[in-house]
Each structure stands twice: as C-alpha cells, then as structure tokens.
Amino acid sequence: MPASxxxxxxxxxxxxxxxNASKKWGTWGARxxxxxxxxxxxxxxxxxxxxxxxxxxxxxxxxxxxLAKKYGGKFNLxxxxxxxxxxxxxxxxSIIRDVKWLGGDFDTGPNAGGLYFASNYFExxxxxxxxxxxxxxxxxxxxxxxxxxARRGTPTVPATSPFRDRPIEESLKLLAEMRDGKHxxxxxxxxxxxxxxxxxxxxxxxxxxxxxxEHHHNTGDKWSMYPMYDWAHGLEDSLExxxxxxxxxxxxxxxxxxxWFIDSINEGRGGxxxxxxxxSSSWSSLPKIHHPQQIEFAKLRPTYxxxxxxxxxxxxEEKTVSGWDDPRMPTISAMRRRGYPPEALRNFVxxxxxxxxxxxxxxxxxxxxxxxxxNKTTPRTMAVLKPLKVTIENWPEDKIDELDFVINPEDAAxxxxxxxxxxxxxxxxxxxxxxxxxxxxxxxxxTEVRLRWxxxxxxxxxxxxxxxxxxxxxxxxxxxxxxxDAPVGPDGKPTKKVKGTIHxxxxxxxxxxxxxxxxxxxxxxIPGDRTGNYLDDLNPSSLEVVQAFVEPWLAENARYxxxxxxxxxxxxxxxxxxxVDKDSKPGxxxxxxxxxxxxxxxxxxxxxx
RNA sequence: UGGGGAUUGGUGUAACGGUAGCACGAGUGACUCUGACUCACUUAGUCUAGGUUCGAAUCCUAGAUCCCCAACCA
Numbered sequence: 001m002p003a004s005x006x007x008x009x010x011x012x013x014x015x016x017x018x019x020n021a022s023k024k025w026g027t028w029g030a031r032x033x034x035x036x037x038x039x040x041x042x043x044x045x046x047x048x049x050x051x052x053x054x055x056x057x058x059x060x061x062x063x064x065x066x067l068a069k070k071y072g073g074k075f076n077l078x079x080x081x082x083x084x085x086x087x088x089x090x091x092x093x094s095i096i097r098d099v100k101w102l103g104g105d106f107d108t109g110p111n112a113g114g115l116y117f118a119s120n121y122f123e124x125x126x127x128x129x130x131x132x133x134x135x136x137x138x139x140x141x142x143x144x145x146x147x148x149x150a151r152r153g154t155p156t157v158p159a160t161s162p163f164r165d166r167p168i169e170e171s172l173k174l175l176a177e178m179r180d181g182k183h184x185x186x187x188x189x190x191x192x193x194x195x196x197x198x199x200x201x202x203x204x205x206x207x208x209x210x211x212x213x214e215h216h217h218n219t220g221d222k223w224s225m226y227p228m229y230d231w232a233h234g235l236e237d238s239l240e241x242x243x244x245x246x247x248x249x250x251x252x253x254x255x256x257x258x259x260w261f262i263d264s265i266n267e268g269r270g271g272x273x274x275x276x277x278x279x280s281s282s283w284s285s286l287p288k289i290h291h292p293q294q295i296e297f298a299k300l301r302p303t304y305x306x307x308x309x310x311x312x313x314x315x316x317e318e319k320t321v322s323g324w325d326d327p328r329m330p331t332i333s334a335m336r337r338r339g340y341p342p343e344a345l346r347n348f349v350x351x352x353x354x355x356x357x358x359x360x361x362x363x364x365x366x367x368x369x370x371x372x373x374x375n376k377t378t379p380r381t382m383a384v385l386k387p388l389k390v391t392i393e394n395w396p397e398d399k400i401d402e403l404d405f406v407i408n409p410e411d412a413a414x415x416x417x418x419x420x421x422x423x424x425x426x427x428x429x430x431x432x433x434x435x436x437x438x439x440x441x442x443x444x445x446x447t448e449v450r451l452r453w454x455x456x457x458x459x460x461x462x463x464x465x466x467x468x469x470x471x472x473x474x475x476x477x478x479x480x481x482x483x484x485d486a487p488v489g490p491d492g493k494p495t496k497k498v499k500g501t502i503h504x505x506x507x508x509x510x511x512x513x514x515x516x517x518x519x520x521x522x523x524x525x526i527p528g529d530r531t532g533n534y535l536d537d538l539n540p541s542s543l544e545v546v547q548a549f550v551e552p553w554l555a556e557n558a559r560y561x562x563x564x565x566x567x568x569x570x571x572x573x574x575x576x577x578x579x580v581d582k583d584s585k586p587g588x589x590x591x592x593x594x595x596x597x598x599x600x601x602x603x604x605x606x607x608x609x
Numbered sequence: 610u611g612g613g614g615a616u617u618g619g620u621g622u623a624a625c626g627g628u629a630g631c632a633c634g635a636g637u638g639a640c641u642c643u644g645a646c647u648c649a650c651u652u653a654g655u656c657u658a659g660g661u662u663c664g665a666a667u668c669c670u671a672g673a674u675c676c677c678c679a680a681c682c683a
Binding site: 007008010014046047048050080082083085086144145148149152153154155156159185186188189198199200201202204207209210211212226228229230233249250251252253254255256296298303309351352353354355356357358359360361362364365368371375376380406409410439441442450451452453454483484485498499500501502503571573574575576597598599600601602603604 | 610611612613614615616619620621622623624625631632633634641642643644645646675676677678679680681682683
C-alpha cells in the first residue's frame with residue numbers, strides 16, 4: 001500500500017507550505033537561534049475529556065501531529081476541559097494513552113509541544129472578559145435559558161436582550177459576583193455584544209460564561225463560572241501560539257466569532273490607539289495577542305460504524321458491547337485491543353486523504369490497511385477454529401514426526417520452527433465437504449490435499465453419527481511427500497500436484513484456546529439511515545466465540561503486555577490475523593481475530609457474501 | 610425564507626486555463642506449499658444549462674442536489 005511517499009500535497013499541506021513560503025508565522029528563531037530559518041508550524045489536538053477517542057479522532061491526531069513532524073514544528077495535546085459536568089479524569093487518562101499509542105508525540109521527541117489544559121487558562125480568560133466588558137464589548141445578561149431561546153429570533157428577525165445596554169459598572173459588579181459564586185446555576189451569563197441581527201446566529205450575542213457549581217477534575221472547586229467552548233477555544237490556541245488551528249467543518253460558521261473575540265481583545269492594545277470616546281486604559285499597554293488561522297476539514301466517517309460519542313456511550317451504558325474497548329467498537333482503545341497496529345491506522349488516514357468533502361470511507365479500507373501491516377510483520381502459525389478429526393490410517397499409532405514450518409514467508413529472517421505430526425489430527429470443518437461443489441480444492445472423499453508443511457493425504461472414508469452428521473474422517477498419507485513437497489521425477493519436475501493446501505493440528509499436541517471472532521457491529525453501511533435509530537441495524541452475530549486448538553509453539557509464545565496493553569500478534573494461516581486478548585490467563589488462552597484474510601473462495605462459493 | 614460550506618469512475622483522491630491521473634474496489638489472467646501475498650491487464654468519471662477562450666474539471670452567469678447553523682454542549 002502506498003504509505004504515500006510521492007502523494008501530492010493535501011490542501012492543509014498546501015496552505016502550510018504557502019504560509020511557510022510567505023513567512024506568515026515567522027520562524028522558530030526566537031526560541032532557538034539554530035532554527036532561525038525554520039518557519040513556525042504549531043498544531044494541536046484539542047479533545048474534550050468526555051469519552052474515549054475513536055477513529056475519527058485518529059484522523060485529527062495524525063493530521064495535526066503529522067504536520068508538525070513534516071515541517072519541523074510542534075504539536076500540543078490540549079484538553080478542552082471547560083465543562084465539569086461532563087468531564088472525567090478517566091477520560092483524560094485514556095486520551096493521553098491513546099494519543100501516545102498512535103504516535104502523537106506531544107511530550108517526547110523533536111516535535112513535542114507539550115500537554116495543556118484549557119482550565120489552566122481560566123484566570124487569563126477571566127481577565128480578557130473583564131477587559132471586554134470594560135470596552136463595552138461584553139455584558140452580563142440575566143435572561144434565563146428559555147428566555148434567550150425564545151428571544152433568539154429567526155434568520156430575518158433579530159434577537160433581543162433587555163440587558164445588552166446596561167451600564168458597564170453594573171456588568172462588572174455582577175461579573176465579580178459570578179466569580180465569587182454568589183449566584184446559582186442559570187441565574188445569569190456573560191454575553192459578547194456583537195450583533196443581534198446577524199444572519200450568522202453565532203454572532204447574536206453568544207454566551208461566553210455560564211454558572212456551573214460543580215467539581216472540576218483539574219481546578220477543583222475554585223471556579224463556579226465556566227467559559228463556553230466558543231469563547232475559550234480560540235483563546236487557548238492563541239495563548240499556545242498555535243499557527244494552524246485545524247478543526248472540523250461544523251466550526252466554519254464559528255470562525256467569524258473567534259476572529260471577533262481576538263480582534264476585540266486586540267483593539268486598543270499595543271499602542272495602536274483607541275476608538276474615539278474610549279478613555280486611555282490599562283490594556284493599552286498590553287501587547288496584542290496571537291491570531292491563529294483556523295482551517296476546517298471533513299470528518300472521517302467509515303461505513304458500518306457509528307461515531308458520535310453519545311451513541312457510543314449509549315452502547316457502553318446499555319451493555320450492547322462489553323465496554324469502550326470492546327474489540328468491535330470504533331474506539332482507539334478497542335482497535336488496540338483487537339490487534340490493529342498503530343501504523344495501520346496512520347497509513348489508513350493518509351491513504352484516504354483530507355478534504356472539505358463530506359464522504360463515507362469504506363471501512364474495508366481500514367481492514368486492508370491492517371492486513372497490509374500484519375502481513376509483513378506477523379509470525380505464521382496454525383490453529384483450527386472448528387475442528388474435524390482426521391485419522392491417518394497408515395500412520396503408526398505412536399509415531400510422532402517433527403516437521404519444519406516457515407515462520408514468515410514475507411520475512412526470511414524469521415526462520416523456521418518444528419511442528420509435531422501424529423496419527424490423529426484436526427483440520428478445519430470448512431476444509432471438508434462430502435459432496436463438494438465445482439472448484440472446491442480441499443478435502444472430499446477420494447481427493448488428495450497437502451497438509452501445510454507436512455504430507456499429502458487422501459480421504460478414504462467418512463465417519464458419521466446416528467443423525468448422519470460427519471464426526472470424523474479417515475485418510476491415508478503419502479510417505480514420499482514429507483515436508484509437503486511432491487517427489488521429484490527424473491525430469492526434475494514434481495511427480496504430482498495437488499491444488500489444495502490446508503492447515504492442521506496434531507490432536508495429541510493441540511492446546512485448547514478461546515477465540516473470539518468479530519464481525520461488523522452494524523449490518524447497514526450507514527447505521528440508522530433507514531429507521532432513524534442506529535440500534536435497529538445492530539448485527540446480531542457480530543461476536544462468535546469458539547473453542548479452538550492451537551499449536552504448542554503458539555501457546556508458548558502467546559503473550560500479553562500489561563504495560564503497552566498490546567497482545568502478541570500472529571497470523572493463523574488461512575484464517576486471518578489474531579492477537580492475544582487481555583482476558584488471557586495462565587492455562588486459558590484467549591485470542592481475538594483482528595481481521596480475516598481475504599478469501600476469494602468465499603466470494604465464489606457464496607456470491608454477495 | 611437568511612447565513613456558511615460542498616459537488617471529478619462504484620468509493621476515496623489528484624489536476625490550480627493546456628494529454629482527466631493515482632489508490633481502493635470489481636473483473637480477467639499469471640504465480641503460489643496460505644483460494645493469502647505478489648504481478649499483469651481490464652473496467653469506469655468532471656452535477657445541469659448557458660457563456661468567455663484557440664483551448665474549461667478549472668474562469669463567468671443561472672440552476673440542481675447534499676451538509677452545517679437559532680445549547681447556558683464541544
């Protein structure tokens with residue numbers, strides 16, 4: 001897959017390069033004289049700690065940290081923790097873990113910009129607010145939520161507030177009281193005084209602060225007024241010197257508001273003179289604040305998945321899934337648990353690109369990106385998911401043969417290992433059909449197949465129970481095919497060929513293991529599109545648990561790393577990629593199927609499947 | 610009805626007035642001790658209608674369709 005070395009620039013990169021060329025943001029020279037000619041590029045990922053990160057956030061993380069990396073800039077992780085009613089420390093911890101796992105190096109390496117919290121800027125934001133009130137650009141409004149809503153107006157009818165022209169001193173007094181916690185939730189808000197008739201509703205005197213008496217994970221009980229996102233967000237970026245504030249499309253309408261806030265703070269600062277009638281003041285000696293450039297991009301929306309935190313939270317709370325890290329979830333922690341390598345997520349994100357077009361991405365592309373990485377990196381091993389017993393009639397009762405098994409055909413350095421073979425083996429139920437259809441290359445009465453790296457066997461009989469179900473089969477092996485190669489004739493060519501090669505496990509050596517097979521959580525490309533309720537499209541069989549057999553080598557090498565939260569990854573030949581789940585315990589192995597192998601036989605046998 | 614965005618094969622994405630290209634998917638074939646991987650070939654596209662131009666996906670005009678906006682959420 002194109003890890004995209006020669007891909008053309010996406011529109012974000014084009015903007016950054018144009019800015020760099022024009023020196024729009026200056027260079028890093030002030031901080032580091034040795035980098036006086038490196039243009040400043042400073043990005044950030046600004047999550048609210050109110051849920052777990054999902055694959056959509058992964059796109060933002062990769063975009064932002066990728067830009068910093070590519071242009072020698074800095075990347076910040078900043079929590080947008082402005083609403084204590086919804087935010088929790090647990091989410092802060094999980095987000096930090098997930099961002100680091102994905103390679104968003106906000107605290108290590110050359111691009112580390114640091115870890116920040118919006119709540120650490122509350123004092124500064126309050127000072128800005130006082131300044132705006134004094135400038136006549138903000139006021140305290142004592143309308144209730146319902147009243148504000150009722151007075152909102154329509155696209156052509158302006159909003160109203162009876163408090164917008166109250167004396168500045170009055171607002172200042174109430175502002176101080178809000179800060180001192182003297183008023184209950186909902187009693188009043190601070191509003192920006194912009195334009196009640198604006199066709200852009202974001203400019204109809206938006207609320208800057210509301211009163212929330214609630215414990216905050218970072219600031220404790222210090223504050224009882226909290227800034228709204230719109231007021232806070234642009235300031236956070238400004239304070240951190242963010243050059244390119246990358247966000248999603250729905251914030252396009254908010255950009256004029258962010259511009260207004262910063263312009264209003266800067267008005268009269270830095271000695272540029274005050275508007276007529278405004279007396280000289282404390283802020284005229286203050287420097288202007290940084291004005292980042294906001295750029296909007298379209299969210300990532302994979303098919304067959306839901307992305308809204310609300311809907312994901314609902315599934316967690318109602319136990320539709322086992323938790324935020326249920327391997328079927330689109331969260332980063334679920335993908336890590338399921339065995340997706342972070343590199344695959346990164347490749348996927350660059351592969352689908354970034355634009356302003358709202359589109360759906362075939363979730364199959366994510367699965368392909370996962371296969372791509374895993375194919376190159378995982379050891380091959382054998383496991384039988386749904387065992388069918390095969391007795392090799394001409395193999396001596398107690399004889400055991402040790403056969404060589406290539407660990408990874410894609411990676412010669414991985415070497416070989418021994419796999420035991422004996423008289424009774426298990427093969428996959430799907431690899432035997434009593435009355436096979438055309439083009440079925442596997443085992444059937446009278447046909448011959450190769451057992452991977454072992455012997456050719458021919459099916460000689462079928463055992464059934466009283467109900468007629470196949471309970472086992474009998475076969476004979478060809479001693480001349482040891483290692484899986486047909487004997488070579490005088491002409492140097494193999495004396496026979498078999499079309500099929502199947503995997504197997506020696507019954508005597510088989511180690512039992514639980515294997516969890518996942519399918520998509522939803523059966524509809526766009527869950528809920530049909531009925532309006534995404535749960536109507538839940539896939540009832542998205543989880544299947546089987547008791548499988550694995551080879552001894554795998555049992556010995558199946559490890560789970562409690563520190564990185566990653567289980568060892570393997571390919572089970574012909575079945576897919578699997579990893580060790582955190583539920584594994586000594587004596588009880590649990591594997592997740594990360595993703596299947598592509599299966600063109602399945603497509604042929606069951607068209608449309 | 611106001612404002613802000615978007616529209617290129619089945620899907621995603623390039624082309625920035627000069628040959629509509631790439632990737633995924635799909636199809637066919639080759640290879641193969643994984644029906645995997647790999648390789649080759651094929652497939653199919655500029656929202657519509659006008660206009661400017663030697664030349665338009667790109668510029669202009671009009672229209673169509675889709676998304677976002679009237680939380681004290683982010």
